[in-house]
Amino acid sequence: MSRAAFVIAAFIAATAVARAADIPWDQRRSDSDFVSADTRAMQNDDTANPAMLVVLDGETLWNERTGTTNQSCADCHGDAAKSMKGVAARYPAMVAEQDRPVDLEQRIMMSRLADQKAAALPFESKELLALTAYIARQSRGMPVAVKDDAQAKPFIAAGRAIFERRQGQLDLSCAQCHDDNWGKKLAGNLVPQAMATGYPIYRLEWQEVGLLQRRLRNCMSGMRAEPYDFGAPELVDLEYFLMWRARGLAMESPAVRP
Amino acid sequence: MARALIHVPASAKKGDVIEIKTLISHVMETGYRIGITGTPIPRDIIDDFVCTYNGEEVFRAKLYPAIAANPFITFFTVATASGTLAFAWTDQHGATQVQTAAITVE
Amino acid sequence: MDQSRSRREILQAAAALAGGGALLRLSIRPAAATPEMMKDAVRSVIGEAPVKKGKVKLDLPPLVENGNSVPCTVSVESPMTAADYVKAIHIFNEKNPQPNVISVKFGPRAGRASFSTRIRLADSQTVTAIAELSDGSFWSDDIDVIVTLAACVEEPKP
Numbered sequence: 001m002s003r004a005a006f007v008i009a010a011f012i013a014a015t016a017v018a019r020a021a022d023i024p025w026d027q028r029r030s031d032s033d034f035v036s037a038d039t040r041a042m043q044n045d046d047t048a049n050p051a052m053l054v055v056l057d058g059e060t061l062w063n064e065r066t067g068t069t070n071q072s073c074a075d076c077h078g079d080a081a082k083s084m085k086g087v088a089a090r091y092p093a094m095v096a097e098q099d100r101p102v103d104l105e106q107r108i109m110m111s112r113l114a115d116q117k118a119a120a121l122p123f124e125s126k127e128l129l130a131l132t133a134y135i136a137r138q139s140r141g142m143p144v145a146v147k148d149d150a151q152a153k154p155f156i157a158a159g160r161a162i163f164e165r166r167q168g169q170l171d172l173s174c175a176q177c178h179d180d181n182w183g184k185k186l187a188g189n190l191v192p193q194a195m196a197t198g199y200p201i202y203r204l205e206w207q208e209v210g211l212l213q214r215r216l217r218n219c220m221s222g223m224r225a226e227p228y229d230f231g232a233p234e235l236v237d238l239e240y241f242l243m244w245r246a247r248g249l250a251m252e253s254p255a256v257r258p
Numbered sequence: 259m260a261r262a263l264i265h266v267p268a269s270a271k272k273g274d275v276i277e278i279k280t281l282i283s284h285v286m287e288t289g290y291r292i293g294i295t296g297t298p299i300p301r302d303i304i305d306d307f308v309c310t311y312n313g314e315e316v317f318r319a320k321l322y323p324a325i326a327a328n329p330f331i332t333f334f335t336v337a338t339a340s341g342t343l344a345f346a347w348t349d350q351h352g353a354t355q356v357q358t359a360a361i362t363v364e
Numbered sequence: 365m366d367q368s369r370s371r372r373e374i375l376q377a378a379a380a381l382a383g384g385g386a387l388l389r390l391s392i393r394p395a396a397a398t399p400e401m402m403k404d405a406v407r408s409v410i411g412e413a414p415v416k417k418g419k420v421k422l423d424l425p426p427l428v429e430n431g432n433s434v435p436c437t438v439s440v441e442s443p444m445t446a447a448d449y450v451k452a453i454h455i456f457n458e459k460n461p462q463p464n465v466i467s468v469k470f471g472p473r474a475g476r477a478s479f480s481t482r483i484r485l486a487d488s489q490t491v492t493a494i495a496e497l498s499d500g501s502f503w504s505d506d507i508d509v510i511v512t513l514a515a516c517v518e519e520p521k522p
Contacts, residue, residue: 038425038435045279047265050328053283056261188427188512204430205514207285207327215516222516258430258514275475288484290461311473318469319479324460326433326482333468334476 022245023179023193030249031192034183035258039204043256051133051202051254054209058134061127067118073131076115080138088136089145089251092240094152101155103239105132105211106231123230129209133200136253143250144197146243159241162234168225189258195246196239198255205258212239215257259355260284264345266359270337278309278317279332282347282355288323304329306348312341337363402456405463406494409454413502415494420453420505422493431485431511436465439478440495440503444470450477452496459489485511 032040042048062073062080077083091104102110105123108131112118121128148156163174177186178194185191199212206214213235217227228234265279282304289301301323309317316335329347340363348354406415423437442450449472455465465483477495485491492506 036425036429039429042435047263047279047281048330050281050283050330052263053261053281053328056263187514188429188510189514204433205516207432218516288461314473316471316473317479319481320467322462322464322466324457324462324465324484326484329481331479331481333479334474336473336475338473 021179023182028195028246028249029193030197030252031195031257032198032252032255034190034192035256039256039258043198043252049202049254049256051200051209051256054130054133054200054202055137055254057126058130058132058137061131062134067112067116069115069117071116073111073116080134084135084138086139086142086145088139088253089142091146092155092236092243093147100233101152101236101240103212103236104136105213106236108132108135124211124214129200129211132211133209133254136200136251139251140253141250143248144243144246146240146247148244148247152240155237156241156244158234159237159239159244162238163241168220168223170224172223172225174219174223194242195249196242197246197249198252198257200253201255201257203257209254212242260347262345262347262355262357264357264359266343266361267337268360269362269364272337272339272363274337275334276337276361277332277334278343279330280307280309280345281328281330283328284347284349286321286323286325286327286329290323301350304347304349306346307331308346308348309333309335310344310346311335312339337361339363399458402458402463402492406454406456406492409464409467410494410496410502413500415502415504417504419497419503420493420495422455422491422505422507424491424507424509426507426509428485428509428511430514431487433482434485434509434511435480436483436491437478437480438493438495438505439476440497442477442497444472444474444477446472447498449474449498450495451498453477453479454494454496455483456492456494457483457485457489458492459487460485465491485509487511 032043046052065072088104091107092101094101095107097110105128108128109121113120166173174194177191182191182193196212200209202209213230216235216238220227260283262280262282267276270276284304285302286304287299287302289298291299293299303321303323305321307319307321308315317333319331321329340361342358342360344356344358346354346356419441421439424434428434438453438455440450440453442448444450450470452467452469454467456463457465466481468479470477488510490506490508492504494502494504496502
């Protein structure tokens with residue numbers, strides 16, 4: 001077993017409790033509360049946050065004409081600070097075109113393909129990251145407000161099932177760390193509640209900006225479970241549950257995380 | 259051109275010590291990471307950073323691979339006169355990128 | 365340092381042992397710097413001059429959140445006048461593959477002999493800052509830091 005896997009297994013064995021309920025509403029805190037003061041300062045200083053470099057690239061792309069329509073995002077949506085305000089806080093969301101929810105990056109891709117008639121942008125491509133970061137930035141400070149109406153409920157429930165299911169070689173669930181043992185130490189870091197309010201993030205481990213789906217795949221590798229592929233419906237369901245779980249907390253995109 | 263963010267106060271009083279913050283997008287590949295093929299990814303770093311104030315050098319740093327990706331450097335300088343601060347990052351291949359910021363000193 | 369690489373080394377080694385196959389070259393990671401290498405690096409930067417403890421304040425978190433990006437601030441007490449100023453500050457480490465971290469040149473126009481940056485630390489180790497003053501004297505400070513591996517990493521990118 002790799003060293004980190006051993007640490008996680010020992011941690012869980014030492015703190016094994018009967019599965020508790022969701023984190024009480026008034027105890028929910030941003031993942032920013034569990035990083036070092038230096039990392040928080042880096043996040044809150046637009047000149048120190050490396051993700052802002054990517055946000056600036058996104059702004060350039062927002063204004064760049066592309067596709068057979070030769071239109072930019074700005075041509076239809078105008079000033080992103082106005083038109084995109086609150087948008088990232090509402091994703092994942094159901095869309096008219098599908099009977100499944102999509103996350104923010106998938107929604108951006110839909111527009112590029114259908115409206116701009118431009119080439120698809122692969123997941124984790126620089127361009128998609130930059131656009132997602134720029135759009136998400138426009139929701140900073142606003143409360144997470146994903147819909148949980150009748151249409152969405154089955155997908156949120158499916159996400160919850162993934163979150164609570166024991167999986168992988170360690171037979172570990174997300175909930176065991178993030179609902180039951182948040183605030184405790186895991187090697188050099190504190191376990192956060194996994195309130196996904198800051199995506200896309202600059203992750204110090206990656207030395208670059210990445211999406212929530214990438215982080216979830218890392219978590220699954222860390223748990224010694226087989227990660228879902230990028231764009232898998234399971235990942236979007238899990239994202240939807242995580243954002244629903246974080247509803248009401250302030251968006252912090254783009255955040256900095258270890 | 260790599261994306262860079264610079265923070266220089268727009269104005270200052272003559273004699274003030276002002277703080278300057280700089281951040282540039284760069285992978286700062288150390289040359290020690292092994293790629294998936296099993297061979298090291300070649301070193302690729304910015305190794306020189308200079309700030310000049312109205313043409314005179316006020317700060318210089320020699321960077322090594324131990325500087326984190328997306329180099330962030332903050333330092334101080336005395337606000338002497340209105341004019342231009344120029345920031346130049348040079349990589350190991352000799353390519354230089356310059357960005358400037360204006361300052362008003364009363 | 366790339367921690368996912370060392371994880372992969374461990375997994376590769378385990379696979380090699382399990383398969384009973386040909387000997388897999390386990391350690392393709394370069395030798396880390398040693399305290400000797402650091403002394404040599406210091407000597408090549410500042411010569412044989414004696415270095416005294418004091419005047420320099422090196423700021424690093426004692427428990428590092430992630431070794432890829434560690435905030436680092438150095439300040440030196442100095443009036444920073446033309447007659448009495450800090451000429452340079454150098455940072456060294458003893459366990460990264462290379463002992464040098466950064467060398468900064470100042471003049472009296474700096475106003476304050478202080479700078480901040482973010483550095484990489486491969487392992488728990490001592491980091492040293494050495495300042496050269498205009499009168500030719502050298503002063504230093506050092507800090508011991510603990511660096512751990514991240515718990516959640518990904519497979520190396522193709």
